[in-house]
Amino acid sequence: QSALTQPASVSGSPGQSITISCTGTSSDVGGYNYVSWYQQHPGKAPKLMIYEVSNRPSGVSNRFSGSKSGNTASLTISGLQAEDEADYYCSSYTSSSTLYIFGTGTKVTVL
């Protein structure tokens, strides 16, 4: 497949929690614990938020958490803040000849 499937947009009010899904296949998301998530503000480079399904890099807020069930990974943002408004992309290692695949991207809007 050419890209993992994410919802085009997700929105929430400040303080709420939102979850972004990332659906793949057993050849990528379901087959490896190598799912990562990236945050991208307009005009900026992507920033790693979660790696290996649920690990947070140093400096990333603990309001961000990741999980996986079968072929679907999820990113949850709790206590939503205005600064969380951005595009989010998932990524997975894959057994195909193209070793890494990204999701279609989700625009998060803070109402």
Add this chain to the structure above:
Amino acid sequence: EVQLVESGGGLVQPGRSLRLSCAASGFTFDAYAMHWVRQAPGKGLEWVSGISWSSGSIVYADSVKGRFTISRDNAKNSLYLQMNSLRAEDTALYYCAKAGGVSSLGDYFDYWGQGTLVTVSS
């Protein structure tokens, strides 16, 4: 502080070539795999190519295989992408990214440059 600075982008005609560079600093360059990821205007991220620390493992996306060549010079802390037979669909912002993880090519991208824009048009 990890820094990745891309250069070499520009406007090029279809069928021509371009070479991108990425200067790395702030980490032990020769200990990590490196990758190129691109983003077409207004579109999502697309992985392009990756190279292990020793250049022993090199991989490409199907969309660029046979046209692009990734390389690195550990003595110069630099990563390169030679792009030949460029097409309009190669138009994108090209990011250099450091790999993280224990596998030879890494399993995630923990630091990114700001990107260099490649525009393929006549």
